[in-house]
Amino acid sequence: MNRRSLLALAFCLAATLSGPASAQDAVPARVVLETTAGPIVVETDPRAPITAANFLRYVDEGRFDGTDFYRGMELGAGTGVVQGGTANAPDRILPPIAHEPTSQTGLRHVHGALSMARFDPGTADGDLFIIVGDLPGFDAGRPAPGDPGFAVFGRVVEGMDVVRAILAAPKSPTEGEGFMRGQMLDPRVRIVSARRAPAD
Numbered sequence: 001m002n003r004r005s006l007l008a009l010a011f012c013l014a015a016t017l018s019g020p021a022s023a024q025d026a027v028p029a030r031v032v033l034e035t036t037a038g039p040i041v042v043e044t045d046p047r048a049p050i051t052a053a054n055f056l057r058y059v060d061e062g063r064f065d066g067t068d069f070y071r072g073m074e075l076g077a078g079t080g081v082v083q084g085g086t087a088n089a090p091d092r093i094l095p096p097i098a099h100e101p102t103s104q105t106g107l108r109h110v111h112g113a114l115s116m117a118r119f120d121p122g123t124a125d126g127d128l129f130i131i132v133g134d135l136p137g138f139d140a141g142r143p144a145p146g147d148p149g150f151a152v153f154g155r156v157v158e159g160m161d162v163v164r165a166i167l168a169a170p171k172s173p174t175e176g177e178g179f180m181r182g183q184m185l186d187p188r189v190r191i192v193s194a195r196r197a198p199a200d
Contacts, residue, residue, distance in 0.1 A: 030157065030197035031059050035069065036190045037166050040130075040159035041197065042114050047105045051116055051124070051153035054097045056196070058085075058126050063092040064194035071129075071176075072167045073183045079133030080167045083117055084191060086126030096123045100151045101140035107152035109138035112163075114154035121148045130156060130163050 026046050033040040044052035058064055069084030086092040099121035102108055109115060113131040115138065118124035129150075136142055140149035156163060166189050175184035 028154075029056055031056070031194055032197050033064070033159075033194050034192045035162065035166075036192065037069075037169070038159060038162040040162050041157050042154050043157045044114075044154040045105075045107060045152070047107055048100045048151060048153035050098050051100050051151045054094070054124075054126075055114075055128070055153060057094065058092075059194045059196060062194075063089075063094070063126060064191050067092065067191050068185075068188040069166050069191065070185055070188045071180065071183050072169060072171060072185055073180075074167060075133075075135070077133070079131075079135055081129045081131060081135070082163050082166045083127065083129040084189070085117070085128045087117070093125045096125050098122055099124065099148060100153070101149050102152055103140035103149070105152065109135045109150070109152060112156040112160055113152045114156065116151045116153065118150065124151065132160075132164060132167055 026049065028046060029044045031042050031044070033042065044055060046052060063086060067084065067086055067089050069082055070088060071083035073081040073083070099118070107113070109131050111131060111133055115129055115131065116124040117127040117129050131138070138150050141147055142149065166185070169185050169189065171182055172184045172186035173182055175186065176182060
């Protein structure tokens with residue numbers, strides 16, 4: 001085998017190893033989040049393969065079961081963010097994943113988008129948020145050039161009424177640090193279970 005063939009083989013192997021966790025994760029997958037406020041059905045997007053596969057691993061291993069939507073950040077004019085997942089369940093958290101910015105995936109923080117919460121890029125794990133309204137300021141390069149933004153990896157396909165109800169739910173006036181004070185849900189909305197929806 002010549003050098004060019006070896007390089008081509010190495011490239012193919014690297015692409016295979018860096019791709020989605022399984023062939024099943026390379027296509028959109030629907031997941032039903034059963035919450036105490038009602039069901040929310042989300043669909044992953046294969047254009048964000050690392051982030052989508054990470055979310056599906058949490059689902060398949062039951063790591064979201066019994067966690068909460070704990071934050072509702074209302075931004076006015078019918079927009080906002082509902083956040084939940086494993087932030088308050090440290091024993092459920094897997095190692096963080098690489099950041100997939102919207103500038104790379106082509107996805108956007110539009111109404112119903114499902115995105116990953118994080119601190120610095122590369123620190124996202126099992127905490128996520130859902131967008132209500134269009135919030136382009138969460139995309140890469142917004143509000144300033146070079147801003148990494150957040151990683152969209154899917155969308156809500158059913159249950160945005162439930163998401164809106166969670167966003168508008170009562171908040172604690174004292175919980176939360178800094179700018180998050182007044183955004184913590186009281187009571188929290190439990191994620192009873194997260195399961196892949198049966199294929200049609």
